[in-house]
Amino acid sequence: MLRTIRVGLAALAVSLAASGGAMAETIRFGAILPLTGPGAVVGTQEQRGIQFAIDEANAKGGILGNKIEVLFEDNQAKPDQSVLSFNKLVDLQHVPMIFTGYSGPTLAMAPLATRKKVLMVNAGAQSDKLATASPYLFNTLPTTGDEVSVMAKYLVAEGKKNAAVLFENDAAGIGGRDDFRDSFVKAGGKILAEEPSQFGQTDYRPALLKLAAAKPDVMYVVITAGMLPLAQQAKQLGLNFTVAGTSFFSDPDTIADPASSGFIHTQVQISAPPALAAAFKQKYNADMEFFAKQYYNAATIILTALEKVLKDKKPVSGENLRQAIFDVRKFQGLIPMEFKTNTASVALDINVMRDGKDNVLKEMKSQ
Amino acid sequence: MILLQLLINGIVTGCALGVVAISFSLIYSTTRIFHVAHAGVYTLAGYIAWSLSTRGVPSVLSLLGAVGVCAVVGALIQHQLYHRLERRRASHLVVLIASLGTLAVMQNLIAGIYTPNILQFHISWSQGTMRLGGVLLSYAQILTVLMGIAAYAGMMYFAHRTMLGKRIRAVASNPFLAEITRLEPKTVYVIVIAIASAIVALPGVLVPLDLGLQPYGGIGALLTATIAMIAGGVGSISGAFFLSVAIAVVQNLSLLVIPGEWSIGVTFFIFVIFMLFRPTGLFTAR
Amino acid sequence: MDFLYSYLVLAEIYVLLGLSTNLLVGIVGIFSVSQAAVFGVGAYIVAACTMSDTLSFIPALVLAAGCGVALNILITLPSLRVSGDYFVVTSFGIQLLATAIFTNWTDGTGGANGLPGIPPPDIFGLPVAETSEFLMLSTVALGLGCLCFWLAMRAPYGRLLRAIREDELAVAAAGKNVLFAKVSAAALAGAFAGSAGGLYGSFLSFVDPSSFDLDASILLLTMVVVGGARTLAGSVIGPFVLLALPQLLALVDIPTTIAAAARQSVYGLLLIAFMLFRPQGLAGEKL
Numbered sequence: 001m002l003r004t005i006r007v008g009l010a011a012l013a014v015s016l017a018a019s020g021g022a023m024a025e026t027i028r029f030g031a032i033l034p035l036t037g038p039g040a041v042v043g044t045q046e047q048r049g050i051q052f053a054i055d056e057a058n059a060k061g062g063i064l065g066n067k068i069e070v071l072f073e074d075n076q077a078k079p080d081q082s083v084l085s086f087n088k089l090v091d092l093q094h095v096p097m098i099f100t101g102y103s104g105p106t107l108a109m110a111p112l113a114t115r116k117k118v119l120m121v122n123a124g125a126q127s128d129k130l131a132t133a134s135p136y137l138f139n140t141l142p143t144t145g146d147e148v149s150v151m152a153k154y155l156v157a158e159g160k161k162n163a164a165v166l167f168e169n170d171a172a173g174i175g176g177r178d179d180f181r182d183s184f185v186k187a188g189g190k191i192l193a194e195e196p197s198q199f200g201q202t203d204y205r206p207a208l209l210k211l212a213a214a215k216p217d218v219m220y221v222v223i224t225a226g227m228l229p230l231a232q233q234a235k236q237l238g239l240n241f242t243v244a245g246t247s248f249f250s251d252p253d254t255i256a257d258p259a260s261s262g263f264i265h266t267q268v269q270i271s272a273p274p275a276l277a278a279a280f281k282q283k284y285n286a287d288m289e290f291f292a293k294q295y296y297n298a299a300t301i302i303l304t305a306l307e308k309v310l311k312d313k314k315p316v317s318g319e320n321l322r323q324a325i326f327d328v329r330k331f332q333g334l335i336p337m338e339f340k341t342n343t344a345s346v347a348l349d350i351n352v353m354r355d356g357k358d359n360v361l362k363e364m365k366s367q
Numbered sequence: 368m369i370l371l372q373l374l375i376n377g378i379v380t381g382c383a384l385g386v387v388a389i390s391f392s393l394i395y396s397t398t399r400i401f402h403v404a405h406a407g408v409y410t411l412a413g414y415i416a417w418s419l420s421t422r423g424v425p426s427v428l429s430l431l432g433a434v435g436v437c438a439v440v441g442a443l444i445q446h447q448l449y450h451r452l453e454r455r456r457a458s459h460l461v462v463l464i465a466s467l468g469t470l471a472v473m474q475n476l477i478a479g480i481y482t483p484n485i486l487q488f489h490i491s492w493s494q495g496t497m498r499l500g501g502v503l504l505s506y507a508q509i510l511t512v513l514m515g516i517a518a519y520a521g522m523m524y525f526a527h528r529t530m531l532g533k534r535i536r537a538v539a540s541n542p543f544l545a546e547i548t549r550l551e552p553k554t555v556y557v558i559v560i561a562i563a564s565a566i567v568a569l570p571g572v573l574v575p576l577d578l579g580l581q582p583y584g585g586i587g588a589l590l591t592a593t594i595a596m597i598a599g600g601v602g603s604i605s606g607a608f609f610l611s612v613a614i615a616v617v618q619n620l621s622l623l624v625i626p627g628e629w630s631i632g633v634t635f636f637i638f639v640i641f642m643l644f645r646p647t648g649l650f651t652a653r
Numbered sequence: 654m655d656f657l658y659s660y661l662v663l664a665e666i667y668v669l670l671g672l673s674t675n676l677l678v679g680i681v682g683i684f685s686v687s688q689a690a691v692f693g694v695g696a697y698i699v700a701a702c703t704m705s706d707t708l709s710f711i712p713a714l715v716l717a718a719g720c721g722v723a724l725n726i727l728i729t730l731p732s733l734r735v736s737g738d739y740f741v742v743t744s745f746g747i748q749l750l751a752t753a754i755f756t757n758w759t760d761g762t763g764g765a766n767g768l769p770g771i772p773p774p775d776i777f778g779l780p781v782a783e784t785s786e787f788l789m790l791s792t793v794a795l796g797l798g799c800l801c802f803w804l805a806m807r808a809p810y811g812r813l814l815r816a817i818r819e820d821e822l823a824v825a826a827a828g829k830n831v832l833f834a835k836v837s838a839a840a841l842a843g844a845f846a847g848s849a850g851g852l853y854g855s856f857l858s859f860v861d862p863s864s865f866d867l868d869a870s871i872l873l874l875t876m877v878v879v880g881g882a883r884t885l886a887g888s889v890i891g892p893f894v895l896l897a898l899p900q901l902l903a904l905v906d907i908p909t910t911i912a913a914a915a916r917q918s919v920y921g922l923l924l925i926a927f928m929l930f931r932p933q934g935l936a937g938e939k940l
Contacts, residue, residue, distance in 0.1 A: 091656035468924030479914030632753030
């Protein structure tokens with residue numbers, strides 16, 4: 001029976017190696033994203049963003065003639081699956097770079113990335129711990145802390161000094177709440193009430209009712225999914241305070257719905273040119289949403305870095321890619337972006353939703 | 368004021384949950400199968416109705432379509448899976464795991480076809496609101512309450528006043544005796560699951576009409592419904608329904624005294640303590 | 654080779670958990686779906702102790718095993734009161750309660766953010782940082798676990814446990830102490846789960862609640878069922894197969910947009926097929 005296992009494992013290793021060795025001319029990268037389970041909402045968007053950028057580059061003949069391929073691994077947003085996937089991609093496929101998302105899995109892989117000198121690029125998760133988790137981890141989004149403090153200062157300056165917080169009861173939401181607590185109080189505001197919602201659960205009424213009872217001037221919202229039901233329920237309950245939030249707000253269906261009128265949020269300036277968005281829509285029959293744009297953008301950054309590494313005739317390794325990012329420093333993808341540290345400094349707007357559109361109120365910058 | 372609103376909100380949620388509970392209770396008390404895949408049927412209902420209504424089918428027909436499809440799917444699960452397992456004298460554990468497998472297949476097929484994103488019905492009237500005695504309710508919520516009461520009343524009538532209902536209760540109380548008195552338990556089981564699946568399709572459509580659709584949400588609702596069923600006493604329709612309402616109301620009102628992140632934990636804590644001291648439930652069926 | 658090693662380490666940790674689940678579910682017949690909760694407590698204890706430097710790895714692991722024992726006795730107590738499906742739901746409840754605590758007790762568990770930066774274990778001053786070294790550690794732990802399990806099952810005690818599952822009343826009537834047998838089995842299962850948790854946390858250097866939720870409990874149950882209930886071989890095979898399954902399924906070529914969901918469906922279908930055609934699992938006895 002032990003023998004069966006051994007034979008099975010050998011077969012596994014052989015088949016994996018075979019699938020790896022088929023095309024020698026291509027440069028392979030990895031991506032470890034939640035493609036099943038509740039996290040897949042975001043994960044599949046991210047996957048499409050990357051794949052679209054790669055297909056586009058390959059259609060133009062690749063990077064200096066080299067075709068690019070991205071190997072996708074499903075981690076179900078779980079840390080142990082992520083570590084397995086990481087080792088699989090690095091050991092068996094020798095990928096020098098891996099796209100990740102989600103705070104927990106990324107934090108679990110960070111020590112491995114440091115040890116094995118594999119570049120990781122995160123364009124989705126915003127936990128503050130990611131900024132310092134590994135020298136090989138790059139974040140193309142500002143951390144929640146940076147983004148939240150921009151909004152906190154703005155709100156206090158507008159005279160909205162009493163806030164209630166609605167947060168998702170997971171890493172992203174709790175991180176956002178803690179950051180808001182810090183920066184809002186520091187800016188001179190006061191937090192009257194806090195209430196969580198469960199990820200993937202869309203009945204916000206009890207929480208909204210409780211928060212409304214505290215009579216705040218503004219409700220700060222940190223949730224990653226379920227914006228539209230939130231907007232509709234807030235409208236039905238006739239809430240009369242401002243609703244404010246982060247980039248997570250920019251969900252096209254929510255913006256288009258009249259219920260979201262008057263919502264304000266910080267927005268990482270990222271927009272796809274119409275031709276790109278149309279091509280994306282035609283390919284996937286889905287809009288190019290926030291995370292798709294982010295990962296498309298992240299992929300273009302990596303491709304730029306790759307081009308530099310290849311031009312310098314250096315081997316494509318995690319170390320060289322990392323150095324290339326710092327050498328290039330300023331990137332013009334979908335948004336201008338600068339890497340002074342591992343976390344990008346980007347332009348940040350404050351937007352207001354009105355008449356089915358997202359309009360810029362004020363332009364700011366992260367960090 | 369907030370007290371009243373939370374109370375009403377709890378009742379609305381509870382009515383939907385109650386219908387899940389009575390339908391699950393119908394299956395469980397008759398067949399003794401812990402039909403976890405019921406959560407998949409519940410989820411499927413919403414997606415069928417969504418597909419129909421986005422193709423321009425009138426709302427009522429979409430609902431009926433979902434009810435019909437769910438009844439067929441439920442009957443197929445019984446006939447193709449549970450019945451076969453029964454023939455092989457599978458233990459409870461085996462059936463439960465097969466049911467979990469079925470749930471995984473259903474959820475992921477739905478996620479594969481419709482994407483895992485939260486989908487919203489594009490039916491404008493359902494978002495309209497009405498003020499009832501100082502409490503704002505959406506039409507979808509009002510409809511949920513009416514459906515809950517109707518389903519409960521219908522179920523009571525069905526179980527106690529109709530021939531088929533009596534036959535089901537006879538099979539439930541003693542399958543062996545039912546077999547030799549030619550009540551055909553096997554056929555009854557298929558009918559029971561079909562009926563229960565049709566009933567669960569009602570909240571399966573109305574809840575997403577209010578809150579949006581997602582493929583992985585059914586199991587949470589089913590678990591709370593199961594707890595209501597057990598706490599209410601297995602086999603008792605009233606017990607399952609009113610305990611569901613009570614749990615939902617308590618969960619809503621508990622927000623006034625404890626932070627929301629603990630409300631689920633507290634619910635289950637109370638349940639575990641409850642099971643230690645009164646494991647047969649509040650209302651004993653027979 | 655780190656991929657193979659990390660796969661082996663995780664599989665071995667899950668085998669320890671599988672032994673724990675098999676002991677409770679397969680042998681004594683206590684249908685618990687809350688073993689992941691005990692697993693989690695073990696992981697958090699070792700994480701907290703080694704991160705704060707209060708205890709080194711080995712004492713922390715012993716503490717984790719001890720807490721696993723206490724906790725498992727506590728959560729199997731309801732099984733003495735209620736039976737069958739009622740206990741399943743109670744057990745579901747315990748699992749959800751544990752998840753709520755892992756997620757919300759931010760000071761102790763890091764909350765939903767989890768605890769990053771758990772130091773690698775050191776055995777009497779020797780650090781175990783490389784995956785290959787950790788593999789040796791987990792193999793030793795697994796060997797000890799298997800030995801315990803094998804010895805317990807061979808002894809008269811093992812026969813008593815099997816007898817309880819078959820007919821509890823008859824065993825009690827024969828003058829055997831059913832209560833003691835059940836509680837001690839739960840204790841042993843708890844020690845397995847607690848120490849497995851400790852190994853898991855140190856290996857990943859990161860813990861968060863998502864590894865110890867209801868899905869994890871159900872995965873464990875599935876491992877035992879697919880491997881085969883009530884045998885040592887079954888407890889070993891199950892985790893190895895189920896951890897390899899996603900990797901094997903990844904080899905099937907499906908369009909990327911629906912690939913992930915399709916794979917998960919295949920996984921569900923396999924479960925159904927096993928239950929229909931081979932309920933004793935790959936190497937077990939009939940459930």
